[in-house]
Amino acid sequence: MGNNGDLESRGSTKSTGGAPPAGGPPPAYYTSPVYAEEKQWTSWLVPMIVVANVAMFIVVMIVNDCPKNHNSSLEGDCVARFLGRVSFQPLKENPLFGPSSNTLEKLGALERNKVVDDHQAWRLVSCIWLHAGVVHLLANMLSLVFIGIRLEQQFGFIRVGMLYMLAGIGGSILSGLFITSNISVGASGALFGLLGAMLSELLTNWTIYANKAAALFTLVIIILVNLAVGMLPHVDNFAHIGGFLSGFLLGFVLLIRPQFSWQERHNLPAHARGKSKFTVYQYAFWLVYGGTSDAFQGRKWQRSLQLVPLFKLCSYFEMAV
Numbered sequence: 001m002g003n004n005g006d007l008e009s010r011g012s013t014k015s016t017g018g019a020p021p022a023g024g025p026p027p028a029y030y031t032s033p034v035y036a037e038e039k040q041w042t043s044w045l046v047p048m049i050v051v052a053n054v055a056m057f058i059v060v061m062i063v064n065d066c067p068k069n070h071n072s073s074l075e076g077d078c079v080a081r082f083l084g085r086v087s088f089q090p091l092k093e094n095p096l097f098g099p100s101s102n103t104l105e106k107l108g109a110l111e112r113n114k115v116v117d118d119h120q121a122w123r124l125v126s127c128i129w130l131h132a133g134v135v136h137l138l139a140n141m142l143s144l145v146f147i148g149i150r151l152e153q154q155f156g157f158i159r160v161g162m163l164y165m166l167a168g169i170g171g172s173i174l175s176g177l178f179i180t181s182n183i184s185v186g187a188s189g190a191l192f193g194l195l196g197a198m199l200s201e202l203l204t205n206w207t208i209y210a211n212k213a214a215a216l217f218t219l220v221i222i223i224l225v226n227l228a229v230g231m232l233p234h235v236d237n238f239a240h241i242g243g244f245l246s247g248f249l250l251g252f253v254l255l256i257r258p259q260f261s262w263q264e265r266h267n268l269p270a271h272a273r274g275k276s277k278f279t280v281y282q283y284a285f286w287l288v289y290g291g292t293s294d295a296f297q298g299r300k301w302q303r304s305l306q307l308v309p310l311f312k313l314c315s316y317f318e319m320a321v
Contacts, residue, residue, distance in 0.1 A: 017036050045157035046148035050141050051163070053187065057098075057137050060107055064099035067287040078314045088133070096133025101183055106132055109183040112176045124176070128168040130185035141245040145193045151255075159254045160194075167193015175244025189239040193247025195223055200251030 065085045076090040079097060088097045105111060108126030115123055133135040145183035152160045171189015199219055206212060227240060 007265070027032040040153045040277070041156045043152040043157075044146060044151045045161050046152050046212050049148070050144060053129060053137065053141060054132065057131055057134075058086065060099050060103060060130065061088075063107065064103040070100070085278075094133055096131025098131065098136065104132065105183050109185045110176055111173050112180050112185045115176055124169050124172040127167075127172055127185050128165075128187050128190055131187070132185055136186060142189060144187065144189050146255055151194060152190065155255055163193055163197050163247055163254060164190045164248055167196070167243045170246025171239035171243030174245075175239040178238045179236060184236055184239060186239070187235075189243030189246075192226070192240045192243035193250070194246040195219075195250030195253055196247030196249075199223065200248045201255035204252055204256050216267075228260070234240065272301055279297075 011152060062085050066087045066089055067081060069083065070078055070089065072078065072090075075093055079088040079091060081087045088094065089100050091097075093100065101109075107130060108123055109130055110127035112121050114120045131140065147166070151163075168187065170188030171192065172184070175184050175189070202215055202219060223244070227237065227244075
């Protein structure tokens, strides 16, 4: 994420490995060839998200127009001035090779006061598509390619798209609740949501993984390392945590697989056939999720849980402290 005046990048996520190529040997982490050889979706949404983010960054740099809007006598010359309108702000102002914080704020960066006082809730979404600089953009997009393509190949573009957007919004909400004086941009909340969904998918579909301990240990280490990066100065870890928790909870609902005994019921003897498509705890996750959703529909107290009053409640808490 980026800060006002001293821009920050959200921490990048690490690769967990892509899906095996079509026609290749079954992946070693599945115990059953049914899951290993199941149909792979064609990944097109994740590449489109990458293209959209790159295109948006170019638009931001054109609007920024450093040679025209920057006073070089006060803060130094624009970086890569030969690029014309898309040249970068001085490194003292933005070390990530990007635009000014004023440009990001004008184009939709997350700023708590504008969301609360001016009711610009759309900034919770627009900030996901903005980046503080080239370094920030490359780190997030490379992470998205390595993480997102594998998930889209396994679960399809609808579920991955929902995870990406909802986790990004979840990261924006938590960031807005705790970051009160700076602006924030970046897709890292959405990326951490994909990591969280991968963890809940591993736990939910535990029985189909061959090397369970290794898979869980590797994923947990990746998550902890990236959260540790968020402890560095000028990095917004609240967006990471909010995105991760959103993705973790959504993964229990969106990334579940049927039991092997049910999926192969026609090829198994009668005593080995599964009576239920999903396990008891998978149904329990659905019931909890559905009950929570119904509770927020058509209730008189719904307004008290809307985003803007929630921000104001956080402000009152800070004043009390």
